[in-house]
Amino acid sequence: xxxxxxxxxxxxxxxxLARLLLDQGYRVVGAVRRSASANLWRLEELGxxxxxxxxxxxxxxxxxxxARRLIVDxxxxxxxxxxxxxxxxxxxxxxxxxxxxxxxxxxxxxEAIRQTDPRIRFFQASSAEMFGLPxxxxxxxxxxLCPRTPYGVAKTYAHWMTLSYRATYGLFxxxxxxxxxxxxxxxxxxxxxKITDSVAKIRLGKLDCLSLGRLDSRRDWGYAPDYVQAMxxxxxxxxxxxxxxxxxxxxxxxxxxxxxxxxxxxxVEFEGSGLNEIAVDRRSGRTVIRVDPALYRPxxxxxxxxxxxxxxxxxxxxxxxxxxxxCSEMVAADLRRNAAGASL
Amino acid sequence: xxxxxxxxxxxxxxxxxxxxxxxxxxxxxxxVHGIRRRASMFNTGRIDHLVHDxxxxxxxxxxxxADLTDSTSLIRVIExxxxxxxxxxxxxxxxxxxxxxxxxxxxxDxxxxxxxxEAIRILGLQKKTRFYQASTSELxxxxxxxxxxxxxxFYPRSPYGVAKLYAYWITVNYREAYDFYACNGILFNHExxxxxxxxxxxKITRALARIRLGQQQFLHLGNLDARRDWGHARDYVEAQWLILQQxxxxxxxxxxxxARSVREFVELAAARLGIRLSWxxxxxxxxxxxxxxxxxxxxxxxxxxxxxxxxxxxxxxxVETLLGDAGKARAKLGWSPRTRxxxxxxxxxxxxxxxxxxxxxxxxxxxxxxxxxx
Numbered sequence: 001x002x003x004x005x006x007x008x009x010x011x012x013x014x015x016x017l018a019r020l021l022l023d024q025g026y027r028v029v030g031a032v033r034r035s036a037s038a039n040l041w042r043l044e045e046l047g048x049x050x051x052x053x054x055x056x057x058x059x060x061x062x063x064x065x066x067a068r069r070l071i072v073d074x075x076x077x078x079x080x081x082x083x084x085x086x087x088x089x090x091x092x093x094x095x096x097x098x099x100x101x102x103x104x105x106x107x108x109x110x111e112a113i114r115q116t117d118p119r120i121r122f123f124q125a126s127s128a129e130m131f132g133l134p135x136x137x138x139x140x141x142x143x144x145l146c147p148r149t150p151y152g153v154a155k156t157y158a159h160w161m162t163l164s165y166r167a168t169y170g171l172f173x174x175x176x177x178x179x180x181x182x183x184x185x186x187x188x189x190x191x192x193x194k195i196t197d198s199v200a201k202i203r204l205g206k207l208d209c210l211s212l213g214r215l216d217s218r219r220d221w222g223y224a225p226d227y228v229q230a231m232x233x234x235x236x237x238x239x240x241x242x243x244x245x246x247x248x249x250x251x252x253x254x255x256x257x258x259x260x261x262x263x264x265x266x267x268v269e270f271e272g273s274g275l276n277e278i279a280v281d282r283r284s285g286r287t288v289i290r291v292d293p294a295l296y297r298p299x300x301x302x303x304x305x306x307x308x309x310x311x312x313x314x315x316x317x318x319x320x321x322x323x324x325x326x327c328s329e330m331v332a333a334d335l336r337r338n339a340a341g342a343s344l
Numbered sequence: 345x346x347x348x349x350x351x352x353x354x355x356x357x358x359x360x361x362x363x364x365x366x367x368x369x370x371x372x373x374x375x376v377h378g379i380r381r382r383a384s385m386f387n388t389g390r391i392d393h394l395v396h397d398x399x400x401x402x403x404x405x406x407x408x409x410a411d412l413t414d415s416t417s418l419i420r421v422i423e424x425x426x427x428x429x430x431x432x433x434x435x436x437x438x439x440x441x442x443x444x445x446x447x448x449x450x451x452x453d454x455x456x457x458x459x460x461x462e463a464i465r466i467l468g469l470q471k472k473t474r475f476y477q478a479s480t481s482e483l484x485x486x487x488x489x490x491x492x493x494x495x496x497x498f499y500p501r502s503p504y505g506v507a508k509l510y511a512y513w514i515t516v517n518y519r520e521a522y523d524f525y526a527c528n529g530i531l532f533n534h535e536x537x538x539x540x541x542x543x544x545x546x547k548i549t550r551a552l553a554r555i556r557l558g559q560q561q562f563l564h565l566g567n568l569d570a571r572r573d574w575g576h577a578r579d580y581v582e583a584q585w586l587i588l589q590q591x592x593x594x595x596x597x598x599x600x601x602x603a604r605s606v607r608e609f610v611e612l613a614a615a616r617l618g619i620r621l622s623w624x625x626x627x628x629x630x631x632x633x634x635x636x637x638x639x640x641x642x643x644x645x646x647x648x649x650x651x652x653x654x655x656x657x658x659x660x661x662x663v664e665t666l667l668g669d670a671g672k673a674r675a676k677l678g679w680s681p682r683t684r685x686x687x688x689x690x691x692x693x694x695x696x697x698x699x700x701x702x703x704x705x706x707x708x709x710x711x712x713x714x715x716x717x718x
Contacts, residue, residue: 095462147517157454167486
């Protein structure tokens with residue numbers, strides 16, 4: 001039986017990947033931060049929280065000795081490093097923790113693998129934020145990295161470390177440059193889930209209005225279950241490599257919000273511009289979206305669109321779910337959760 | 345009216361660049377503060393002559409205990425000093441050691457830079473304090489074009505290079521996000537008699553001087569054909585200062601534009617001591633023999649092997665030829681290197697030969713001298 005160790009198992013990608021690997025017969029060990037308030041709702045929603053082949057081990061990303069002990073004790077075939085301080089916005093407030101969480105953990109894991117069993121395969125979840133403010137789109141694996149946020153800079157550190165261990169010690173280390181990938185398991189601090197959760201609340205009369213930052217910001221949004229599929233496939237290849245995972249299509253936040261409202265049976269119309277732009281519910285005439293400059297990022301990454309051609313050619317992978325379906329799935333989940341009273 | 349005296353704070357002041365920079369700034373009338381780490385051995389040998397200058401009325405050069413891995417110590421010193429210019433030269437600066445101590449390297453070189461930037465932000469000094477980050481040609485690693493310039497994509501190949509790349513980007517990030525006057529100097533190798541003894545140039549000049557005087561048998565080296573762009577540290581700290589004197593903050597490559605091999609460095613240094621070398625064999629089996637030897641000291645025997653290759657010094661992943669194009673620094677800063685490669689090698693070998701002679705003298709009178717080993 002193959003064994004996978006996943007950091008960040010309780011997050012969106014971790015829980016989706018765990019389900020995928022359990023379905024394929026893996027033993028899955030999740031390395032999770034100990035907390036007095038366990039954060040297992042995603043595993044519960046996916047129905048795998050009490051799976052017999054799933055176990056959780058406590059792991060703090062900053063603890064090098066623990067990383068080594070986990071590698072020795074679990075002795076996995078594959079390690080997926082998905083854990084991070086994953087909010088770009090928070091990285092401006094907590095740049096130090098961001099580098100430690102994002103950069104130190106892969107370093108500890110790579111060192112532990114190198115020193116104990118170099119055959120263990122390593123996956124690093126890299127990010128399109130590493131491209132920063134690209135001058136041209138789409139980006140691919142050869143596009144120079146120019147990160148522009150503390151989060152992006154920290155992810156760049158982890159990416160190069162993975163490549164460095166691959167080149168220096170011959171480790172099997174994959175780095176996937178992931179563009180935004182969403183699902184109903186996204187946490188609410190991300191704009192897509194914030195939108196779908198708010199739309200559900202507005203639909204149910206639990207909220208009046210949704211505040212957003214720059215409505216013109218465009219993102220390449222894919223479907224998270226597709227992306228964890230690609231992660232697993234690149235770990236089965238003959239050689240490790242770097243892959244861009246993206247849809248190649250960018251959509252504005254304004255458009256995403258429209259789709260989300262439509263999925264909840266609310267038609268909205270945008271009026272005004274800049275800070276004064278609002279969206280109005282056509283039927284009721286109520287304002288449902290406002291712009292809040294406090295939500296603007298200090299530096300905005302524009303034009304982030306990925307070219308997944310290498311993943312297509314080498315892994316036979318391609319994104320399978322269009323944004324409209326991702327969005328309606330998210331809205332449906334949030335309507336269900338909010339109607340039941342709880343939304344996590 | 346006289347201008348208000350400027351205040352500079354230097355991390356890494358006990359190192360090669362720190363010493364030259366402190367001297368340069370003191371010469372320009374700055375009040376200079378340096379950050380030192382506590383160690384059980386004296387580590388201020390390069391700057392002691394600056395600390396004890398009896399001709400100055402008040403102390404213009406002051407050292408503070410702090411550490412790049414200790415945020416609060418940095419905040420305390422910066423708050424106390426209120427620097428106009430902060431030069432971050434402190435680092436775990438040895439590439440080979442970074443493979444052994446990758447986490448410490450990240451903590452010092454990557455997080456250390458961030459701690460300083462955050463300290464400036466926390467103290468609200470971003471309008472006052474200009475920040476210089478000592479970036480490095482190691483960022484280019486597996487070079488994407490030659491020569492390397494500011495627009496060349498980075499491809500670091502060592503934990504040192506990766507950590508320094510973090511510091512590079514976070515410096516750019518604080519400039520863009522918070523309007524810091526924060527700059528990177530991407531410095532190619534720069535050497536001097538003050539270079540640390542474990543760096544290849546200094547290792548060569550020390551070893552050859554000691555071999556010439558019979559204090560050492562062999563000089564062991566890694567890849568003899570590795571090529572580097574070597575300048576003089578004294579010239580390079582001037583560029584560091586210039587980078588912080590511009591209207592707008594920016595990033596600059598500082599280099600000579602000439603790449604020389606380790607082999608060339610060895611030959612030139614040996615020649616200065618009257619030794620002509622001949623090379624035999626290939627790869628790890630290659631040796632350098634004494635072809636001829638002249639000078640006042642007793643001659644080394646013809647045919648004696650004095651240079652050997654030791655694969656232990658091969659880097660786990662060797663970077664290719666590093667060659668910088670300092671065109672932007674020349675155009676915008678008016679900077680260009682003053683010291684020729686030949687003069688750099690000569691200055692270094694002369695200083696180490698002098699030190700070795702002193703050791704010989706001491707030994708010939710029955711005293712011992714320390715025999716530092718790597």
